[in-house]
Amino acid sequence: MIALDDIRRILDAHAxxxxxxxxxxxxxxxxxxxxxxxxxxxxMLALEDAFDxxxxxxxxxxxxxxxxxxxxxxxxxxxxxxx
Amino acid sequence: MSATTIQxxxxxxxxxxxxxxxxxxxxxxxxxxxxxxxxxxAALREHxxxxxxxxxEFGGESATLADLAAVAAVLGAACSSTGMIFAMHxxxxxxLTRHLDGAPALELLVSRIASEQLLVASATxxxxxxxxxxxxxxxxxxxxxxxxxxxxxxxxxxxxxxDLILVTARTDADSAPSDQVLVACxxxxxxxEETSGWDTMGLRGxxxxxxxxxxxxxxxxxxxxxxxxxxxxxMLPVSHTLWAAVWLGMSRAATEISRQYVRAxxxxxxxxxxxxxxxxxxxIAELERFEALVTAAGARFDDLSAxxxxxxxxxxxxxxxxxxxxxxTLVADIVARALSITGISGYRNEGQYSVARLFRDAQGxxxxxxxxxIIANTAQLILVQKGS
Numbered sequence: 139m140i141a142l143d144d145i146r147r148i149l150d151a152h153a154x155x156x157x158x159x160x161x162x163x164x165x166x167x168x169x170x171x172x173x174x175x176x177x178x179x180x181x182m183l184a185l186e187d188a189f190d191x192x193x194x195x196x197x198x199x200x201x202x203x204x205x206x207x208x209x210x211x212x213x214x215x216x217x218x219x220x221x
Numbered sequence: 222m223s224a225t226t227i228q229x230x231x232x233x234x235x236x237x238x239x240x241x242x243x244x245x246x247x248x249x250x251x252x253x254x255x256x257x258x259x260x261x262x263a264a265l266r267e268h269x270x271x272x273x274x275x276x277x278e279f280g281g282e283s284a285t286l287a288d289l290a291a292v293a294a295v296l297g298a299a300c301s302s303t304g305m306i307f308a309m310h311x312x313x314x315x316x317l318t319r320h321l322d323g324a325p326a327l328e329l330l331v332s333r334i335a336s337e338q339l340l341v342a343s344a345t346x347x348x349x350x351x352x353x354x355x356x357x358x359x360x361x362x363x364x365x366x367x368x369x370x371x372x373x374x375x376x377x378x379x380x381x382x383x384d385l386i387l388v389t390a391r392t393d394a395d396s397a398p399s400d401q402v403l404v405a406c407x408x409x410x411x412x413x414e415e416t417s418g419w420d421t422m423g424l425r426g427x428x429x430x431x432x433x434x435x436x437x438x439x440x441x442x443x444x445x446x447x448x449x450x451x452x453x454x455x456m457l458p459v460s461h462t463l464w465a466a467v468w469l470g471m472s473r474a475a476t477e478i479s480r481q482y483v484r485a486x487x488x489x490x491x492x493x494x495x496x497x498x499x500x501x502x503x504x505i506a507e508l509e510r511f512e513a514l515v516t517a518a519g520a521r522f523d524d525l526s527a528x529x530x531x532x533x534x535x536x537x538x539x540x541x542x543x544x545x546x547x548x549x550t551l552v553a554d555i556v557a558r559a560l561s562i563t564g565i566s567g568y569r570n571e572g573q574y575s576v577a578r579l580f581r582d583a584q585g586x587x588x589x590x591x592x593x594x595i596i597a598n599t600a601q602l603i604l605v606q607k608g609s
Binding site for chain 2: 180183184187
């Protein structure tokens with residue numbers, strides 16, 4: 139399982155949220171919290187770097203990066219497959 | 222020879238992907254050793270991909286040119302030499318299947334290509350004809366029901382590995398150089414005396430060696446349709462389309478390496494556009510043009526397939542000549558752009574971002590039937606072309 143706090147750390151660095159990621163619940167809409175689609179690209183790159191994975195095209199959708207839990211679920215599939 | 226295991230439920234694309242994975246695994250060794258890609262060709266055979274273009278009535282799958290082009294591209298992305306062998310093989314197979322004219326011996330041969338997954342090579346070029354494949358010196362030396370052929374061929378790609386070799390020759394001892402027929406020679410009754418090797422810059426696995434060929438054949442193995450018609454209606458459009466498809470596959474591979482390289486660079490410099498990112502945009506735009514070109518060429522031939530007059534028209538010939546020149550220029554340009562994007566990582570012979578082998582392979586595209594020769598030929602054609 140991916141630790142959600144690892145994701146929060148990356149969100150703090152790259153998502154340009156209006157609030158600290160610590161205050162964002164797993165199912166809160168990150169775009170509603172201020173993440174732009176441009177920032178979501180940087181989040182994706184940082185996640186790839188941190189977890190040593192590559193998001194395939196079919197996961198490169200807005201919903202994949204919409205919430206912390208969605209990001210965690212997507213990473214779980216990639217990390218499991220790569221392990 | 223292993224029996225064919227065609228599984229109609231498994232799509233061509235799925236089988237191509239399996240073979241491509243094997244081809245990719247051995248591509249570096251094939252290149253390093255300048256050897257025939259035995260593993261990939263065995264896999265093509267095992268998955269029924271050598272007989273797929275044979276019509277269903279003769280035991281094949283009636284694969285269209287668009288189908289074959291799709292497979293050629295997938296193979297070309299994995300191993301350029303395997304892709305080219307696939308392309309050349311099916312150009313030969315279609316040159317037979319589309320010009321049978323009900324000849325029983327040739328129908329039998331074609332059904333054997335499907336059932337035994339025979340690999341078919343060609344001997345068109347000849348020393349002493351100035352590189353013009355539409356001229357021959359050698360001739361069908363008839364003796365009753367059999368004939369012998371003696372041809373000094375500077376290039377027979379994978380000739381030593383083929384089961385069948387299609388040889389162009391003058392119809393008779395006193396025929397004009399351009400009065401040619403195609404003769405299907407069994408490898409078993411053909412002697413190949415090697416006259417030159419194949420140690421080249423790229424496409425090192427095609428084993429395009431030179432041979433002094435002598436063959437003894439039954440006269441029934443002489444294709445009744447004049448080679449002029451076969452060349453125009455099948456060999457030229459099919460080979461140029463399938464070569465273009467292989468080069469497209471190589472271009473896809475170079476683009477994918479570039480994309481991965483730029484994405485990795487982006488991960489290291491989050492927030493700023495990595496160098497190479499804008500160049501990658503141009504590369505992808507070129508690739509999209511190339512994709513459209515090959516798709517259109519396959520669809521156009523399949524549309525016109527039975528319309529021999531349309532295939533023989535000057536406009537179509539000009540178009541097919543231009544396809545070869547354009548596609549060979551595109552692959553060289555795309556791979557050069559990929560090298561520029563990946564920089565010294567691409568320049569290396571090893572590593573995940575190497576484009577060295579693709580770069581060397583791509584240089585062959587403009588030279589195999591030299592673009593200058595094709596352009597000169599096209600220039601003659603457009604002098605007689607009416608408005609399209």
